[in-house]
Amino acid sequence: MTHTDHRVQGLDNDDIAADWPAISDTELAWLRGHYPALDGDCRALWHSPRPFSAAALVQCGPRRCFVKRHHCSVRTADMLAEEHRFIAHLAAAGLPVVKVLHAHDGASAIEHGSWTYELHAEGDGHDLYRDSPSWTPLGDTAQARAAGAMLARVHLAAAGYHAPQRSTHLLVARDDLIRAHDPVALLKRDLAGRPGLATYLSRQHWEHDLQRTVLPWHVALVDRLAAEPVLWGHNDWHSSNLLWQGQGPEATISTIFDFGLASPTSALFDLATAIERNAIAWLEGGSAGPVAHAGIALALLAGYRQVRALSAAQVHLLADLLPIVHLDFALSEIEYFQGVTGSPANADVAWHTFLLGHADWFASRPGRALLDVLHAAA
Incomplete structure (x- = not known):
């Protein structure tokens, strides 16, 4: 499964060998026979460093497009169509979402051997954070306000979209456990x-760990969260999934992409995820621990509220949701590492550092200080 020439970003922002081989010229030649957008000579210009799939920016004649390949155990064509239908809805509502390209037979994703492929048009704008590792906070409060406002526009459009829950847990940001009155019973x-997840948890004192770390936050919000309407969200709203026009404080968002984690959750879940992704430097604090950027968090919230109103009670709930908003997704990462790539070491990072560690950080002095700032904003 490993292609030694293709490196990706590891969980500690290190440079590691990819789990999935880079997209090859042979694959591009096969895809040319199925996608009209790939007519002509095709060559890969750039390979994405993101680790969960393989992706490449491809030049095909005068056009460029983005080719993404998933292992079929992670995404089938039907699973990708769930994301693509949501993107189409947002596009019809006037949102600047990436354009999904279709095969000759009209399919938005196709399967071949052990792989599933999807194509997108090259997004409009500049990737200001292309060379920044994941979990890098937004670098400018004006950009954070723009990101918050655009997320609110997505939610206004998503209010008219109704589709079932995603057909997979793998690498999807769901909120099933967070909404459940008894998350432990539901997980059991x-x-x-979910055999991969079951195998990993069988080696952990997982019920005790969740009781200590997650459930104290959960019990304080579950009844209030039940009143929040179910709403499809992007669920991975961070700087690396946005393209921009302009630079610095004047930059505006021109393209939204990567809906791989999208699912029916809630507006507050999606906004809390945006704050978690963009306002906390999880990997940069060294021995001192993660660094919170309260100004970025407040700017995201302010930009959002300029477009879509939130009550004081909702802002308080947003702050209370933040320490456990990652719960379902962290478990999906564990399931992926244990059951798909066979990497128990990475599963350990997802369990101890991500799931438990993030929740623990919010109980620390800097974590509570960030929550206090958000509560004050209500």
Whole structure:
């Protein structure tokens, strides 16, 4: 599975060998026979460093497009179509979302051997954060306000979209456990259908760990969260998934992409995820721990509220949701590392550092200080 010439970003922002081989010229030649957008000579200009799939920016004649390949155990064509239908809805509502390209038969994704492929048009704008590792906070409060306002526009459009829950847990940011009155009982029921996750958790004192770290936050918000309407969200709203026009404080968002984590959650879940992704430098604090950027968090919230109103009670709930908003997705990462790539070491990072560690950080002095700032903004 490993292609030694293709390197990706590791969980500690290190440079590691990819789990999935880079997209090859042979694959591009095969895809040319199925996608009209790939007519002509095709060559890969750039390979994405993101680790969960393989992707490349491809030059094909005068056009460029983005080719993304998933292992079929992670995404089937039907699973990708769930994302693509949401993108189409947002596009119809006038949102600047990336354009999904279709095969000759009209399909938005196709399967071949062990792989599933999807194509997108090259997004309009500049990737200001292309060379920044994941979890890098937004560098400018004006950009944070713009990001918050655009996320609110997505939610206004998503209010008219109704589709079932995603058909997979793998690498999807769901909120099933967060909304459940008894997350431990729900997770126990789910494990029968999630063997990779079950295998990993069988080696952990996972019930005790969740009782200590997650459930104290959960019990304080679950009844209030039940009143929040279900709403499809992007669920991975961070700087690396946005393209921009202009530079610095004047930059505006021109393209939204990467809906791989999208699912029916809630507006507050999506906004809390945006704050978690963009306002906390999880990997930069060294021995002192993560660094919170309260100004970025407040700017995201302010930009959002300029477009879509939030009550004081909702802002308080937003702050209370933040320490556990990552719960379902962290478990999906564990399931992926244990059951798909066979990397228990990475699963350990997802369990101890991500799931438990992030929740623990919010109980620390800097974590509580960030929550206090958000509560004050209500």
